[in-house]
Amino acid sequence: MSDQLKTQLMASNKLPRHVAMIMDGNGRWAQRQGKRRVMGHKAGVDRVREAVKVSRELGIESLTLFAFSSENWQRPADEVSLLMELFFTVLSREVSKLHRNNVKLKVIGDTSRFSDKLQQKIAKAEDKTKDNSGLILNVAANYGGRWDITQACQQLAAKVAAGEMSATDISEEAIEQHICTAQLPALDLMIRTGGDCRISNFLLWQAAYSELHFSATLWPDFGETEYLDILANFANVERRFGCTSEQVSASLQE
Ligand code: FPP
Numbered sequence: 001m002s003d004q005l006k007t008q009l010m011a012s013n014k015l016p017r018h019v020a021m022i023m024d025g026n027g028r029w030a031q032r033q034g035k036r037r038v039m040g041h042k043a044g045v046d047r048v049r050e051a052v053k054v055s056r057e058l059g060i061e062s063l064t065l066f067a068f069s070s071e072n073w074q075r076p077a078d079e080v081s082l083l084m085e086l087f088f089t090v091l092s093r094e095v096s097k098l099h100r101n102n103v104k105l106k107v108i109g110d111t112s113r114f115s116d117k118l119q120q121k122i123a124k125a126e127d128k129t130k131d132n133s134g135l136i137l138n139v140a141a142n143y144g145g146r147w148d149i150t151q152a153c154q155q156l157a158a159k160v161a162a163g164e165m166s167a168t169d170i171s172e173e174a175i176e177q178h179i180c181t182a183q184l185p186a187l188d189l190m191i192r193t194g195g196d197c198r199i200s201n202f203l204l205w206q207a208a209y210s211e212l213h214f215s216a217t218l219w220p221d222f223g224e225t226e227y228l229d230i231l232a233n234f235a236n237v238e239r240r241f242g243c244t245s246e247q248v249s250a251s252l253q254e
Pocket of ligand 1: 023024025026027028029041042044045048065066067068069072086087090091139194
């Protein structure tokens with residue numbers, strides 16, 4: 001069934017080019033089973049693998065995953081350090097496989113707060129996969145949407161101070177070119193698991209016109225079937241970008 005749906009989706013030409021996921025619910029998933037929260041994050045890694053595989057098979061160009069937010073540092077110290085270890089292990093274990101599958105890995109966020117060892121691991125993984133032409137997998141780590149817009153503004157302010165541009169050149173396009181996702185297709189679809197209906201400072205700028213899908217499923221239970229259903233719904237949504245339905249139909253007929 002899922003193979004048939006995949007074929008239909010690919011033939012529909014209505015797949016999103018860029019999908020983002022807020023992988024929420026790991027802690028609750030573990031606690032419901034009487035396990036430590038970190039076991040939920042570990043189980044979540046299997047779902048990351050699955051989401052990457054489905055996205056890759058469908059030819060989605062870019063997948064952005066919220067792995068660690070700027071606010072996650074406030075969690076208990078042992079959970080933060082276990083999450084850091086998990087990123088390190090996942091990068092060590094998975095990068096060759098990502099490379100074999102032509103996936104280009106990119107970490108977005110302020111990684112300067114991570115240990116030197118983790119920063120080196122990230123740099124190596126990015127370098128190894130930098131020429132791959134398949135799925136672009138962005139892992140948002142120590143990322144915040146407000147931070148992203150702020151760092152873009154800082155880059156532009158520095159250019160103004162250096163006389164490379166004037167303040168009136170700071171346009172939406174200029175900001176767009178300096179946010180972390182500048183090289184990627186516009187964000188089409190954001191999925192959040194775990195039951196909460198908010199975007200928690202994820203891709204704030206990028207989500208302006210994206211479709212939002214909130215799922216009650218806890219991330220470690222989020223599998224291929226649900227992802228494909230969400231993509232099938234996306235394929236049926238009319239995206240108007242502020243225009244009328246008639247205008248959208250007319251532009252599709254041009
Ligand atoms: C939110 O669940 C999840 C996280 C803060 C971490 C997500 C990390 C992974 C899935 C593993 C590593 C991924 C990569 C890409 C290397 P939560 O703990 O807030 O869950 P809760 O809402 O139930 O407490």
